[in-house]
Amino acid sequence: MSSTALITGASQGIGKATALLFAKKGYDLIITARTKDKLESVAEEIRSFGTRALAITTDVSDRNAVEALVNLGIERFSKIDVLVNNAGICMTAPMSKTTIEDWEKIINVNLWGYIYTINVLLPHFLARKQGSIINVGSFGGKVPLPNMTAYCTSKYAITGLTETLRLELEPQGIHVSGIHPSVTNSDFMERAVFRDSDPEQMKKMLSTPLVSQPEDVAKAIWDAVKNSQAEVVVGSAKLPTLLHRLFPGITQGMLQMATKSQG
DSSP, X not given: OOOEEEEESTTSHHHXXXXXXXXXXXXXXXXXXXOHHHHHHHHHHHHTTTOOEEEEEOOTTOHHHHHHHHHHHHHHHSOOOEEEEOOOOOEEBOGGGOOHHHHHHHHIIIIIHHHHHHHHHHHHHHHHTOEEEEEEOOGGGTSOOTTBHHHHXXXXXXXXXXXXXXXXXXXXXXXXXXXXXXXXXXXXXXXXXXXXXXXXXXXXXXXXXTSBOHXXXXXXXXXXXXXXXXXXXXXXXXXXXXXXXHOHHHHHHHHHHHHHHHO
């Protein structure tokens, strides 16, 4: 029987690249996102590799919808072996220009969306005494980024969720991993909200060699599953993440200077 992976945010970018890679490796896929047409297109690509795909349009911030998603997946394929939490939204804005509605939207998708899938799927993993939970975070969950307080809050929460969950679940046969990409050249950025920052600067950045590609992150996710890696920092995020871990005072000062220069 083929292994099965559930991937959220799978209609484009990292989620799509991950779904196609797992399909090439022989996995059946349960994919979800909010855009039905794009999701169905990815499902057709998956099937072209000879594996099965179940595409279910879902808003991961809706707890009942997530429960229905997981239950349908298990009903269709009998089991789920890998969960890839990837759905998310990005926003750049100083705290003074971040509304409560902004906060609620970001936390509901970026954090609650992960908690909901884990909460529903965990009894299935515990009963089987196996499974992999892969949480796609960000180097914004390892390093504080200027004018991205809400986004970094959600991603730091994912880092904490992943690391503590690993302590709890690894002894029970369940692998938990965090994947932390740098800025990634994907459609994800098209839906990002930019306040007090220039979207054109971000577009220019996306054309530089420092930017990760969705396929780079997908490979990191695959390696984390196959080699039981606890954490992978992808691409150009490796250096700032290492510097902040070793010299937090220095990186804090540099980032404060960057924030002042943008003001």
